[in-house]
Amino acid sequence: MTKNKRMTVILASALSLTTALAGCSTDAGSTGSGGTAAPDKEAKPTALNIMLELTLADPPGEDNPVKLEIEKRTNTKLNFSWVSSNNYGDKQNVTLASGDIPEMMLVLDPYHPQVLSMAKQGAFWDLTAQVKNYPNLSKFPEETWSGIAIDGKYYGIPRSRALIGGENIPLIRKDWLDQLGLKVPVTMDDMYNVMKAFTDKDPDGNGKKDTIGFTGFVAAEGMGQFDWVENTFNGSNGRWKAKDGQLLDTYTGKETRDALVWLNKAYAEGIISPDFPTLKNSQVRENITTNKAGMFADAMNPSWLLTGQMRKANPKADVMPLTYLEGPNGKYAPKNIGSYGMFVIPKSVPEAKVKQILQFMDYGASEEGWVLANYGLKDIHYTEKDGLKTTNEQAIKDKVNAYGWIFANLDKYQRGYQSGIPADFMDRNRTIIDERAKVAIPNPAIGLISDTATKVGKEYDKKIQDMKTKVIMGREPITAWDDFIAKLKTEPDYQKIVKEINEEYAKRVKK
Template identity: 30%
Template sequence: MNFRRVASTMISLVLSFSLIVGCSNSNETKGNNVAETPAANQQDNKKPDAEPKANEEPVSIQLMVPSYSDVPDLNNEYWTEWQKRSNSKLTVEWIPSGDYDTKFDLVLASGSLPEVLVATNVTRPTLLSSIKQGAFWDLTELLGDLSEYPNLKSNTEPNVWNYLKLDGKIYGIPRNRPHIDVAINIRKDWLDKFNLPVPTTMDEYAAALKTIVKGDPDGNGKDDTVGILGHGFLLDDGDSAYLSAFGGMEPIFNSEGGLVKDQLTPNYTDMVAWFRDLYENGVLAKEFLAIKKTQAEEMFATGRAASYARNIWRDYTWEQEIKKVQPEAELITLPPMQGPAGVSAYLATPMFGAMFISKKVPEDKVKEILAYMDRTATMEFTDFNYYGIEGVHHTLVDGQQVLTDLGKKQVTTNSNQVFAMAYNNKMKVLNPSAPKAYNDAKLASVQVFTEVGRINIFSVINSDTWTATWPKFEGEWQSMVAKAIVGQVSMEEYSEYVDGLNSKPEFKQAYKEFAELYKAKFE
């Protein structure tokens, strides 16, 4: 294929992509099949110990939440038992996840709020504006030191409450999620085929992938194997893991003390240069920015790529799928690899947004809602959320819960949306379809991520100036990244472009605002 034609196609795709893809990054699992649902806990499913008093009336709660699978019947076996155990009567408006941001903004603009509104991004400008206008309860005094809400205190990652603060106040209940989530995997059988060791550095990783893509690992006689697979811009889910190896998860300040946005740091530029080399050597697909998520998943599941950074729990499912066409397939999670300025270990923010209570709700009802949130923020409820009722939704096989056909139908990702969950680092690692020995080994192998990984600080801090300014430049910047990677512009030209953005007064003001919020939340 003509190089200039490929480059031009890539740039056009980037410009189109920037118009249709939002900034949110959802880590929720989509689908209602067991293979699409990560596990929370694989111990015996105990009955929740936070039982309501016998004479206590169920709390009625109206919620608006995102939907990641079929809209559930709240009268089915799972939801009937959930409401019984949690002493609640739920009325839920399920909004398709792809439409949720639009619906969320419309509801805020209308002022007609449900009692509890889920926000998947706590730095969303429309949410912050509504909070400042008094649309939601300030929960700071009601929560106090959390002594009256012991589960929300002990079963939430310690830093989350600080991440949630706006001007020193707490307005939301965190939707707890694990730190350990996305990691870089690789086809171990292909490493073995070419007598390559498991990479421990980014240089070894790059060299291994260059060898694999040039060696026809699937033996089909075609030069069609992708080294690093991704979807969206740049690789979407995998960006932070790679950037971490270049020091991009650390705070980078300019000469004026401003906190530079991660994608405009020298570290990100170094990562772009690294991808440029891989693209030149055929490790990235020629039109990698055009690959959609469903296409990428299908490519990986059919053995056409060596490495793909996604949720760790998916490894077992994909390995089983790949074995259907390549029986020797073995997929492993790579350990944190040493890069030029860090390691390839990215920690997800330990919350996927928060739940906010409308100011129109009376204070007594607010306390009832908080009691429900605390009552359900246990590992027992979280485990029930993944496996349902023993004998109905799951059976025990070798001490591990295995979903029944009814369980696969009724126990879906939508079950996550109506409570805080209990923080744990298992739910995005364990796969309910995998043998216990596999899950135990996988969990043990990734614990090191919590020791060396970093979260992206920009997931919990915001800047009004950045929000107003960046959309004007985002498409142009994405185009420049694509041009740099495919070789249409030099790295010097790309660096000069980034320097030009960083020198603009509005960017400097945004960086000043970022720095102030960083100090408030992290220092």
């Protein structure tokens, strides 16, 4: 079977789900082994109030055809409270604090202190024992469920996402490599040499020295689009690295120091963006599409998004995600946690309705459900050819992608896809995802909770990142980092964080 055929989503093969649907007004427990209950055509539609993030300027209307179709197939009446992504976090916190929580609500971070506290106090339904009764939800990968677990329990339904392709790893102008006769970089030495060549050797052929090797930004509490440098040196996915049954704090190790030395040299030689502390994501991407930079770090999706934009003027333009990088500790590629937030159900919702909500979300975890929510109606909102779906103007008009926030895309190649992507480009992205999966490193600390970190962890994160930025820019020497780390090792609260994380990790390892 070809790769394209494996990717093909044939709605006809999923139509049987419509007649086997959970009618959301029936008792999920009546299915016995957990199969989806048949809808009761005479039953009154179940009303559901749902709070969701909105990335569009305006929300879909009540008569939206995708919404109406979801309601029809699930026998529901959906009342969405759309909240702009610009202030969703604030609205989430205010709503949780008020106690007036919708019947189902997306929380972006399951480990936000407020969410943790409320979960432990019994504010949300514990769904741990129930999810096995729902065939599609129970098929989520273990990493998806563990990514929202609190003390080993599920206080929500994960918003599933693909495990590979969603974390920062460099994307490179492959056409610039070809122009300069360079190979795809693999080691950190390769990366440095390519970045320098992109800066010094006129890769865009305009006769001017107006390009840089890498563009990216750092965040106030972390390395942002530069985290791949630390991770490659450490051979880890994030701050914590599993070794000999313990979690090592990579911040205090030699490899993080080496990464800062590497970045300081790159900054001093002008091969990374000089304004990296203040850049925004939109500016980073503009640096790529306007031929100012040859590399940036992101999920895989923008590879075609940016390539497609550039090919209007330059048919040879090609932004390619790297498969992995090799550092002193081996090959590095990150594995995602398998979820982006979770949907909580407050304890004020009766148990019978909890089952109806789970049945509704189980439909969303079916092939038919997630295709409907993410792409809309076939031949109305999208067409399909060679296993690839291409959305159209009607999909934009009907704001189809808004519903992808409730029924996540379950395609394992999701992060390599962008609407309109050519088959050969998608084939390459699928191959990269398959190869990454062989070496991808998970974050071993996901779901581990330190009470001290909950209270003061962000303060430490800001102090640490501030010092990293100063060292990279040469405002502080690397010896200042050494002194900073030596002091951290003597601070009781910092050491408590390391101790508490390891205590939680030890409990997990023993299970």
